[in-house]
Amino acid sequence: MSDTPFGFGLPPEEPENGDDGKKKGGGQGGQQPANPFGFGGPAGGGDNPFAAMFGSMNPGDLGAAFQQLGQMLSYEGGPVNWDMAKDIARQTVAQGTADGSKDASVSAGERAAVEEAVRLADLWLDGVTSLPSGSGTAVAWSRAEWVEATLPVWKDLVDPVAERVGAAMGGVLPEEMQAMAGPLLGMMRSMGGAMFGTQIGQAVGVLAGEVVGSTDIGLPLGPAGKAALLPVNIEAFGSGLGVPQDEVRLYLALREAAHQRLFAHVPWLRSHLFGAVEGYARGIKVDTSKLEDVVGQLDPSHPEQLQEALQQGMFQPEDTPEQKAALARLETALALVEGWVDAVVHAAAAPHLPSADALRETLRRRRASGGPAEQTFATLIGLELRPRRLRDAARLWASLTDARGLEGRDGLWEHPDMLPTAADLDDPDGFVHREHLDFSELDKMLGEAARGAEQKKPEDGDKGDKGEGGR
Template identity: 75%
Template sequence: MADFPFGFGKPSGDDDPDRPGGGSGGSNPNDPFGFGAAGGDPNNPFGALFGQMNQADLGAAFQQLGKLLSYEGGPVNWDLARDIARQTVAQQGDASIGAVERSGVEEAVRLAELWLDEATSLPSGVSTTAAWSRSEWIEATLPQWRALVEPLATRVVAAMGEMMPDEMQSMAGPLLGMMRGMGGAMFGAQVGQALGALAGEVVGSTDVGLPIGPAGKAALLPANLTAFGEGLSLPQEEVRLYLALREAAHQRLFVHVPWLRQHLFGAVEAYARGIKVDMSRLEEAAGRIDPSNPEALQEAFSQGLFEPEETPEQKTALSRLETALALVEGWVDAVVHSAAAPRLPSAGALRETLRRRRATGGPAEQTFATLVGLELRPRRLRDAARLWASLADARGVDGRDAVWQHPDLLPTAADLDDPDGFVHHAELDLSGLDAELDADLDSLEAKNEAKDEPKADDGERGANGDDDKPKGGDGDKGPAA
């Protein structure tokens, strides 16, 4: 788990006046919210408001602060997050997408779909294709990032109020309101920083293993795709096609496994419900804060004032989410390799490059470590890919993909440690289940046949002898009432 999720981390101590957003320079026209340059310290978004602005800008700074503190859109200031994310990609460079790039993406996805038809029983999940700029990626995925992050931020804010005595809440009401407002800005600044950095790295809408884009839309980012292919000594067309295969495979899984989206996001919500705030630490820190000193508030935030405690419930939820993400990524890895290996000379090299990208801290790991506190382990991805490949060998493509019919059929974290054991164990369980079902059906048929036999009347029962008589009764009298 990340030490300081949501930007409540240690200050970087960067006082370099030459750093964008640092020093004591004046306001930046590209930074209308006064948070310093988007590439600055994400743990110190208030630096430009306090101690980094000229006196002439002081009034504007407090106006901006008032706007931030009066935000009523929830525990995360999403307006601020969007602005900071877009500022970040603007500094990186964000060229518009041309017709040639769009045509290249469309053709790659079309060919990828044909190859995948032979590698999986799941039908195509792509209804539209898109070539996105970095800003377009931010706008398209922001609603799902909101669904992912907001339960966590909401729980952090709620935990503060739940653990504070009523009398203390009434006394500290104005201070808590201010802190909630600043917390929303802190959350927004951190999310904006993370999404802006992520937009400069992702190559499609499914890089983080979650359905964060519109359903059924296969999207690639040509600028990032080109950057990814640099240094690989491979044709750009092959790189684009391989990444299109991964994008289209993700879409098949997310579109045709209807419970998967809720399964993944439900694990995040379960993690959020387990968040508890160390009240003793909060009380100790609150006793040192001077509400009239904004710098003291800033320092308290940057030193992890609201760092959540890790609980058994959170560990369970994170384990569940980590396993589910590994299974998604492992399935895509196995299916894409099956489709590409016979046709694409560079398939093996691209597969290993993407695996190493994850192992060295790619977009998924970094973003989840920042926003959720989850770090995907590369070992899980490799183990999951091996498990899906083993299932395909043992049961065929249809049998492998049938595991996605229900979440109870999915392998567990323990199964990832022994993929071959899961495959053979599942086969034994299924054969035993078939025998039990056959026995149950035979028993049911016997009961139905017994019910269908005509019932004898009283006289017939008497004529059949004593064995047919009801106990304690007479053949002429019939059954006892």
């Protein structure tokens, strides 16, 4: 990932063109770091994108650079320039991963293999969960297609944080200076949207080279009811494991299909997870003192100063009960989702796949450590989308299966208040064997309360004693 995303330049060529952009920017090839705005000239430019720019440009490049600069500074949209984010993500994908792996269109054979793997995965899952299939269709995506399909969800995740940063950027100047610095403030907002767009685009592009499906981070990133796998990344993931590729694909299809069942048949889950992310974002405190220092020293020839502050992380969680509760709610929810998937997939895979145990452990470690793109998102939004207690949650779900059966275990997803808490992960046996509510009686009471409220509505305009008598 580039350190100078604002060293302006031409985008790299798509890999299918065959020349990898070698004739652009003074002979740079596809091996340069992902720098969508970098002219990519000799390294003599150092950390100053303008030094690199004027040291290696030809007149054609200069015109393109100022056109891109004009587009960046004329942006008047939301807190993130998402058009820029999409372009940069696709350019990052086109450049390939650090190990040289390139994106490729999905072949008919790969598409058929994914469809068959998801079909078989759903068949195996039918025997280990009471939730029906949630995969209306099975699709095989290239990395570029994954970017296109998931950007709307990234927008939902990132915009709340970016709005706070944008507001802080506009508020660091005293009121008497704001009137004088109107154009500068507008430029700063445009730069802020561009900087977030650059960072998010690069992170999404790198993540596209790591993920194997649409639910790797525990959130439903793709369209509802669409189980998606990335054949090029599955092949890269399986290389070196000593496991047949068909087994790897099947195991990953099981995980994708299990996630799809959960999100399709637990209607409140998606809003619960995204609400927890938004709740956490609302409590993020922007380090305005650091921002004031940067703005006070802002040199038009060094826009990367503000970029560096963003990369270093200007967010620190407020030490409030509300903030702690939001973080605990999100981490527990992610752990419960990933733990349920882990337990259910293992139960489905163990009788059929000889390498089920090895694949399970590999994926647990991969999920726990995260990759460079996940770390970038942690810096950008101050939050790690990682289930810290995956193993504890998986053990709890397995114990619930033994004690209450499939119906009793999966019935806990009927309402968020029925799910285990963080404290229950500390004492899984206590939760498993605790007397639990008769949910049918609870539904009955809720229904009666709702009917009573409906009956009282016509009396709202009458005397209050009628309302009292109806209690």
